[in-house]
Amino acid sequence: MLTSNVATIALGICLAGTAWRISRWFRSDIGSESDGLSTGRRLAAYGRALPRILAHPRFWPRTRIFLWEIVLQGHLLQQNRLRWAMHMAMCYGVLLLVLLHALDDWTAPVFFADYYPTLNPFRWLRNFFAFLVLAGVLGTAIRHRTHTRFKRIRSNADRLILLLLAVIIVSGILLESSQILSVSVFEEMVEDYMGDDDPDEVAALRHYWATEMGAALPVRADERMDDGAAGQMAHEAYCASCHSRPQTAFLSYPISRLLKPVAGMMDALRIDNWLWTLHYLASCLALACLPFSKFFHLLATPVNLLARAAGPVSDGPRTLRAARRALGLDACTHCGVCTEHCSVAPFFQVIPNPSILPSEKLLGVKRLAATRAPDVEMALLAEGSFTCTLCGRCTRWCPSGIDLQDLWQASRRDLIQQGFPPFYEQDAATASSVPRASASTLPGHPPLSLGLTDRPETFWACVQCTTCTSVCPVVAASDDPRRDLDLTPQQIMNLMRLQLKEKAFGCRMLWDCVTCYQCQEHCPQNVKVADVLYELRNEACRRAMLSPQAIAAESS
């Protein structure tokens, strides 16, 4: 009674959650194009677009996408066969277990005339599907542990999902093992189906089940049958229509042999009932979690792959873009392929901000779409977001077909709008007014710089000849360098010569430098003018990430 209520509640949560997640596709604002458009208008835009999509000449090629990308997961196959095999095993193992086992009351009569879970081939199939899921879960867990870049990004949520799947499968296998062994289950079945028949026949059946069907029934010497024929007859009369030999359960049966020595104790505790409850509740939990976890990609990823067939998001109508972006965010399985191929991933080894890695940046963009995060989180997201070079490799590799390139560009606009521009737009003078995060330097490492600006000998040779200033194209482009740039290159070098580094940080010359190296090339005294300007910018960026207290501590 309780359990059926639990299942109903779980199903209710699942359906309501799914509806809520889908509704978010039409409520999120990602990128500025859909600002101010109501959910109703967005839905209407989709309603209007749908007939066009269905009648579109590219619709039928989509059947191919459906078969290749969704049914066969061909994208993954092309990338990595082992991972494809693991994912297919998990995906289809779970799907078939849900269809043919969890929902057998509804599905079995449709497909099979005389279904019974303890008959073959169902018994064997159930074990086979469980084997597929377990192999997939185990393989994925091993990959999470050993893959170098993945080590940095595996999350607790991913681990919990794998754990939940493992609990469901393992409890199911143990449940079947304990049922094979259980004397109590045998007695109950005899009671129910044979009634108080001839005790000799029951004894023969007991013997048959002990020797042939794996039950942990004690067989006494005086019960030993001549050839087991009576037992077999009783079995065929009462049991065989629902019970195949359990040896075909190639996972549960060997485990039941291992457990046979403790079968008596297990039966006394009715472990089978406990395992059933665990198996059932864990399955209900998974059902309820479906829309709130990465399980949701079971729905969102196929939908996204079909939507992607229409082309890049930014080529589509403006009214549909925000919804397609939100769908893309939901289609992410956090598989880490983008991060594996990310061009700027090596920066993460020096700047330990996870938002540099696309798989983690996406989580931040997801939060950004849902609600305004605390300032520090936003600043970290901005740092990661503006580190990206938009090379587009993540988009080409994403097995879920997410238009990541478009997501990064759209979320950059959102970040700027919310007051988190790239660093270079806040020169050192204004940096203090913008909240920054403190993830800039690798913990435990001293800031690695060339130390040019702190060594007086860098500037010893400078004679203030103004060559650097006179060859500077930025100075040349200004009618009034003092007004436009605050200081000229040669004036900055003079400040450095006089150990007045602090005065150089705020000047606009530093941030308008085009890094053309004319100054350095032409310097008759070989002062590394451009390298010094680079180092000052590095220093300003680093300080912007530190608290005022930390800066004070450093300079003292």
Added chain:
Amino acid sequence: MAPNTYLYFPGCKITPFLPQYDTATRAVLSALDVRLDHTELNCCGYPMRHQNLAASVLAAARNLAIADREGMPLLTPCQCCYGQLKQAAYWLGENAALRDFVNGQLKAEGLLWHRDIPVRHLLSVLAEDIGLAAIRARVSRPLKGLQVAAHYGCHALRPGHVVQLDNPLAPTIFENLITAIGATAVEWPLRLECCGNPIWEKNPTLSLKLMARKREDAHAAGAQVLATACTYCQLQFDTVRDAHPTETESLPARLYSQLLGLALGLPHDSLGLAGSEAV
């Protein structure tokens, strides 16, 4: 491995924003019997240099170490990538703490940076590795009479002792390559100046001003086309310019790979040129 095989390093921006540079470069190199090998490399580190030297050097060093593992010189058509890879190698050679840190990080992947990993810019490969004479011999449709302004680009040229492309104060490599394909290299005073792209996002007004000065200078010198050999410079003189047209002149910008391809008689579409874009 054939001696004229290079590990191709297109950099981040070419694929999404300037695919014609990739197409044209591959087409001309293939026509000149140069083989390009491909493996997954990462950002050269140039965009990170403002923010964090160690991170930018690590990224560059990883690419160099991969090239070393593959046993090929790196070839990049981008001058900013080239400059960054050379600068990183220079600073790694100069600074032991930086070197130890970088090699410590690379070790986890079984990689190692050392001093003798060759990096070549496309212009050097064409002018020196293949040679001007060999190019002249292969030109089937010389671009006779075409007045070309060679835009050098900063990061492959300076600091000269670090990047070692040519004489940083009086380079000739680009003009030589232009005359090799039958065109005329115009003399223009601002040929070694910045295109303005490095500050395009930070200060667009200044960036456009720097570009306009150069374009007007090339135009005044009689140039019919501006030639570039850098992803960022071409993006500036082409994409940025198209979004901000000026009334004074409409000097088109072409990648040197495209001009060379035309002179070699390669079809337009293999050079990423529309029919109307012939020079």
